[in-house]
Amino acid sequence: MFQVRTPFNHRSFDALNATGVDLDVVSPTPYAPPIGPYSEYRRVPKTEQWGSYRVHYPRFLYMLPKRYFYHVSGNSAQKRVEAYVEETFETPHDVVQACGFYLDGYAALSYCREHDVPLVALSHAGDLKNFDRFNETVQSQIRETIDYCSAVLTVSDELAEIAERFAPASKVTTLPIGEDPEKYPTDRREAIRRELGIGPDTKLLLFVGRFEKEKGVRELAAALDALDRDDVAVAAVGHGGTLRWWFLDRLGELSHPSHAYWELDPIAVRRLHVAADLLVLPSHFEARPTVIYEAMAAKTPVLASNVGGIPEMVVDGETGTLIAPHDSEELRKAIDYLLDDTERLREMGEAGHRRLLDQGWTWRRHAERLGEIHREVMHE
Known part of the structure; x- marks a missing residue:
């Protein structure tokens, strides 16, 4: 093979x-x-x-x-x-x-x-x-x-x-x-957040993917820079990409606490999924990205672009939110809106988890x- x-x-x-x-x-x-x-x-x-x-x-x-x-x-x-x-x-x-x-x-x-x-x-x-x-x-x-x-x-x-x-x-x-849900310790979410230094009132935004323009990292950086909140932290996990250093520089300039990880161990990535309040994936095109399956296994809702095979995975308004690509202002508004309703985020994450199991993914x-x-x- x-x-x-x-x-x-x-x-x-x-x-x-x-x-x-x-x-x-x-x-x-x-x-x-x-x-x-x-x-x-x-x-x-x-x-x-x-x-x-x-x-x-x-x-x-x-x-x-x-x-x-x-x-x-x-x-x-x-x-x-x-x-x-x-x-x-x-x-x-x-x-x-x-x-x-x-x-x-x-x-x-x-x-x-x-x-x-x-x-x-x-x-x-x-x-x-x-x-x-x-x-x-x-x-x-x-x-x-x-x-x-x-x-x-x-x-x-x-x-x-x-x-x-x-x-x-x-x-x-x-x-x-x-993805296999049993690998994601969702019952330890609060403990993992404490271990990572994430406060109970902090909303953790997670990005996982290559640091490339096709993954929407330029729009993500602009949206985060314009996000006027003091309850947000950002975690970005990269696996290659020509915009690596540009993106890390932009994250470093944010007023929000941010951490960038390079080629992180899969166990550590799973812990970040469990700890996150929202996965953000503003890609320009995709098939069915693995990272969305991972978020569903971790009971984490998804904010992603309405491109490629993503609408086959994310039920808009039920397991997450879909937006148009290439629009940093719409991305900022969607992040802001979703983070205002913690209970809705939890319900979306639970619904995504059920969908993963129901579909046999x-x-x-x-x-x-x-x-x-x-x-x-x-x-x-």
Whole structure:
């Protein structure tokens, strides 16, 4: 199986493995340049143990600028993955699960064809929503991958409609990811807030995501700066992003107490979700962001942009509030309005938690449905 190093892929495979499925995970990783921001890829091990299964990191050539040379990267990944899997594993696999059509799905394509192995790919948005931005060669490679796939999976209905531009509807399935509520100590909320130094009357606003303009961090900074309240604290957790230092500087200038965290441990992130009064996610576009599932598991209401697959998750006025993207003043007004009604926030958080369970948006259910799909394609 092939994946990129992202938390939702890691959790998906962990959940699948917990159902008794044997995994070989291969995560193609670029050769690292000697200097620069990507030089840290040299620290990626050749293999590592994740629970009861091992992950392999064969290197391939990743060419920049991506706009012109992404197809070269795809060809290199495909050649390297096929050779590595042939050399490393004794027998062909029953099914290959790819985390996206490009690069991962395309990287697995030659191996699957050679051994007549079914390929299933799960898109989280990037390869489909950015399709028109790729050069013609990459577009052709994505189409080739989708044509071969036995099943085309997407994390949202909105993304499934895009996938149907490239594949028959009978081949496309929405497979949500999710979160496991039992990992969130909601019964310890007050104790966790005390440990974090959050006063009982303080309203904690939480942002989790990349510090990028597409995540709405510029609008968020402007809204927080204009928020005229003395009962607000801000916590921002980042996982990369070109606006990292700009955003941290803006947070430092706020009159509200603010704390920024960089690549925080998942347990610590879960504690912040439990402690928060409101998750704020003013993205410009999304599929179904993991952070909203996390907030629902923590009984935290959501204020988010009405884009992509978010309206499939958040019931406006019931489990949270949806607003238009790109509007810092509307964002400020929505924050101000919601923070004035603590009881309403609590009710929204409870409703979001119930919705998570009612819809089966948990990792256990995700793995069960994925296993069902694998069995179907193996018997076709």
